Amino acid sequence: MSPLLQIDDYMDEIHRWIEDNIDTQAGLGALSERLGYSKRMIQMQFKKEYHATIGRYIQQRRLHRAAIMLRMTTMSITDISTSLHYSSHHNFCRAFKRYFNITPTQFRNTQLHEQPAIKFPSIYHERDFAFEIKNIPKLIISGEKRTYTDCIYNPGLAEEKLNWLQQYFLNNTSPMTIASRVIPDTFSFRTGRHGRVNYSAIVYSPGMSQAINSHHAMDGLYLHCHFHGALDSYKKLNANIYQSLLPDIGMTQRYARKIEVFHHMKETPQGPIIRCEQYIPIY
Numbered sequence: 571m572s573p574l575l576q577i578d579d580y581m582d583e584i585h586r587w588i589e590d591n592i593d594t595q596a597g598l599g600a601l602s603e604r605l606g607y608s609k610r611m612i613q614m615q616f617k618k619e620y621h622a623t624i625g626r627y628i629q630q631r632r633l634h635r636a637a638i639m640l641r642m643t644t645m646s647i648t649d650i651s652t653s654l655h656y657s658s659h660h661n662f663c664r665a666f667k668r669y670f671n672i673t674p675t676q677f678r679n680t681q682l683h684e685q686p687a688i689k690f691p692s693i694y695h696e697r698d699f700a701f702e703i704k705n706i707p708k709l710i711i712s713g714e715k716r717t718y719t720d721c722i723y724n725p726g727l728a729e730e731k732l733n734w735l736q737q738y739f740l741n742n743t744s745p746m747t748i749a750s751r752v753i754p755d756t757f758s759f760r761t762g763r764h765g766r767v768n769y770s771a772i773v774y775s776p777g778m779s780q781a782i783n784s785h786h787a788m789d790g791l792y793l794h795c796h797f798h799g800a801l802d803s804y805k806k807l808n809a810n811i812y813q814s815l816l817p818d819i820g821m822t823q824r825y826a827r828k829i830e831v832f833h834h835m836k837e838t839p840q841g842p843i844i845r846c847e848q849y850i851p852i853y
Contacts, residue, residue, distance in 0.1 A: 580605050581619055584612060588624060592631050593765075595655055598624070633669050635723055635765070636662070640678045642722060642825065643754045643767065647674045700796045701815065703852070708789045711749050711829065713774030715784035721765040722752060724812060725828075726805035727844070728769075736842065738775060739835045746775040749786050749827040772827070786827050792849040793821065801841050811850065826851035 587601050598609040605612070616624050632654045639650050651662030666674050718730035731748060738746050750771040772784045793816070797807050816822060829849040836843045 580607075581615070584616060588628065592628055592635075629665070630669070633666055636666060636674065637670065637677065638722060640674055642752045650674070702794050703819075703821075704792050704794050704849070706788055706790065706792055706849070708787055711747065711772060711774060711786045711788055712782050713747065713749070713772040713784060714781040716771045716773050717753070718750075718769050718771060719766055720769055722767045723765040724805075724809050726808045727801060731771075732801070732842070734773065735832055735835055742775065743834045744776045746773065746832045748773050748830045748832070749788070750830075751825065751827045788827070788829060788849070790824075790826070791852050792829075793852050795848045795850070797848065798843075798845045800843060804844050804846065816852065821852040824851045824853045
């Protein structure tokens with residue numbers, strides 16, 4: 571701990587620690603030792619800053635992960651409750667109903683447009699990006715079928731996608747389009763805590779007509795976000811969209827392909843600079 575810093579200066583680090591440990595049952599001891607403040611002091615400062623205890627915040631984040639798993643995967647309710655560290659199926663169902671006013675089974679079986687919105691209890695976000703809501707008439711996207719792995723809770727730019735882009739932009743300057751969605755039955759108890767799941771992708775770029783073997787109809791309401799910047803900032807943008815923007819505007823992602831149109835990517839000593847138009851299916 572720097573003698574020139576107060577506990578207020580460590581709030582971002584405290585928040586990152588909490589986010590990194592939502593999947594674990596780690597105590598505050600290690601964080602307390604690293605920062606040089608007592609666990610009680612950390613708890614008090616967090617509640618003062620965000621008007622919630624750390625325990626309550628983690629519980630809410632786990633319930634929102636449960637809602638995403640119920641909506642986007644075929645994982646059993648028992649496995650979901652166990653993966654999120656609930657002591658029993660009954661305790662999980664009771665906590666879920668208390669928060670969402672609907673049981674996990676009802677949530678999974680309810681039509682998408684009737685489900686309650688998944689509002690993340692986010693404690694950190696920025697609004698330094700442009701966005702708009704668009705109603706797109708039926709538009710067919712064709713390309714090469716591929717798969718990749720990403721985090722279902724906070725999808726960003728997975729390593730496989732980044733490799734595709736880096737290889738493509740070595741010799742091309744035209745855009746690359748990636749249309750992706752979760753493959754529901756690839757999510758399991760083993761991967762649930764970390765949120766790793768397989769995605770089906772349709773990849774298109776000019777001149778790849780020989781590889782076209784898949785098609786997707788882009789239709790309905792979409793959140794259109796513009797981005798230009800570093801890779802780390804793109805991941806942060808996605809966190810802001812899913813954890814803050816969508817709940818604030820009363821929208822939820824529907825199960826359809828997200829469209830990302832990547833423009834020429836420039837490599838720098840600090841990492842790649844990305845320009846992207848992102849279309850997230852919403853209702």
